[in-house]
Amino acid sequence: MIRKHVFKWVIVSVVMAGFVGCTGTPEKKTLSVEQKIDSLLTEMTLEEKVTMIHANASFTTGAVPRLGIPEWTMSDGPHGVRKEHGRGWVGSESPEYFATYLPVGVSLASTWNPELGYTFGQVLGEEARYRGKDVILGPGINILRTPLNGRNFEYMSEDPYLISKMVVGYIKGVQDQNVAACVKHYLANNQETDRNTVSVEMSERTLREIYLPGFAAAVKDGGVYTLMGAYNKFRGQYCTHHEYLINKVLKDELGFEGAVISDWGAVHNTLEALKFGTDVEMGTDLSQGDKKDYTKFFMGDTVISLVKSGTISESLINDKVRRILRVMYKTNVIGGEKRMEGSFNTPEHQAAALKIAEEAIVLLKNEGNLLPLNKSMLKNVAVIGANASRKQGGGGGSSQVNAKYEITPLQGIEKVLFENVEVTYAEGYEVTRNAKINTDKIKEAAEAAKNADASILVCGWVHGYTDLWNDNAYDAESVDKPNMFLPFGQDELINAVLKVNPNTIIVIMGGGPVDMTRWESKAKAIVFAGYPGMEGGTAIARVIFGDVNPSGKLTMTFPKRLEDSPAHAIGEYPGKDNVVYYNEGIMVGYRYFDTKKVEPQFPFGHGLSYTTFLYENLQLTKGDNQSVIATVTVRNTGSRPGAEVMQLYVKDVESSVERPDKELKGFQKVFLQPGESKDIILTLSVDAFRFFDEKKMEWVLEPGKFQVMAGSSSRDIRLTKEIEL
């Protein structure tokens, strides 16, 4: 090791000598960041280095004041800056920290608008900067493998291509504010059940085609500065210190130069953490309550003795510190460059939250064009459902946000209606532990609906609260759902209300699909609102009353019933004896439903509009490097402005391995005035046609015919063309 240091000094002195030689006096050469890091590392003691690679409080790592290196400060979460935890584990409820509560990941992705991804990241980054955070612990991008995963809301989609496009803007938006994004949870953290112990088993092709691409895009296209290792194991080894996933795939193959931060308590072994890629250990539970002795972490003092005894090389520690310092320089935590100020709870942030929410809402069904409602024709409106008046932001687990305010659907509806319209509210069901059917509340709700000109029922999941986490009928971290049925007797409520008022609008809130087979056929209008954030109620009301033309599209398949979902039909969930086999392999979501011809309730990419769109003239031409240029014209053939997400799917007509019936490989959202049309031109690189050959361990293009399909959803294909590659 001495050799290494000497060698380094030789370089540095030659460089300096060169300077002195040509200028006579050593000018201050603008050293590169790497050279600055080199010199910091040579000045740091081993103890100082080790203090930087593990937590010294709930959300910070150690400083080296002597060298001007501050603590590194982190905060949740993916859709808003979490309440202030300070150095402890009980966050402050003080209003001074109430923040902008953005729509959750699934809602952002439902916009299919990468530009809004950037806007989202910019807001989150500005608020994190303002709150003095150096790292914001988001985006969460785990694949929505099962409808039961308690954290689906926090993620984006079942499709890796959509994730790859939506994650990039988010990361750049955050990082342009001098805050590091932290893409998570790497990887295959697709269930909360046994999340700390389960080992995920999947084929290499499944890894490469489904579970890795979102993270690869975050690193290569998004330039993400940090990444969070997942709790679970992968092929028997903990993800957070994983020789294949982190050393080989992430740092070698993908060239990730940032820092791998463990999930809180995800480090289990000192030597593995040191050798297999953990750069920062956070949240290890030493069961010492708030008074944790952080030096006892796996990557704490033990490391000092391991280096001093020669068991491990100090170069391992240097690389970790280098990665942290690299991010600190990039975000102006050190280096002396002026740092962005950030901003908090501004009107612009709240306007962005509304815009994203408006574009996130998905119109699933609209029989007889029941929607939009014409508010000038209404005298009284019934609003039903506990979710109509419930604030959701504070729930969900670590992604919780204490919102500056949160407009509930009921408040949103009251706000957009004219003064003279009477609004009657009926809760319809109770959100309490194991609550069942409440016949009194159902009767009250039916009464309200019967006597109203319009009736809007807001149902769905709720963002779990700590006290309710154990009752796993909620969208929350650390628990999965028991099934896909709506809890609290909501099915009975919906049926009772539809019986007396069949024109009731059903609005579903939540992070993913519900089993609606008990009432869907009786409902004329159904809206999926996700968790649309602090302005969600406003957005829902503006869609219902036509001030906004909905343009959201589903980012995950809504199965009719749980057993139709591939993870449950052919895969394993939640696994047994702490192993879960992803037997469905690449057949995740619509890849399964379309290939195996299983009818979904609502398909991936589905979302209706108040206007209509015509697809014309799909053309395919060959481009460079075996790419294909697809052009298609989309026209607004209705009477009002609207936005359409044109989706491009690819199918390999004949292949030596089983390939999905279609795979999303391009999309574009276009905003069109009535009668207006736009020619969309998308280049499908050769990657769009390849599959991962796990024998050759490389991506392979098998020559032959391919179909390219342009559609309004995975099941609403408007035009198809074939091309020979």
Ligand code: GLC
């Ligand atoms: C949690 C979550 C992770 C979060 C971290 C810090 O357990 O899994 O997403 O960022 O711990 O709260």
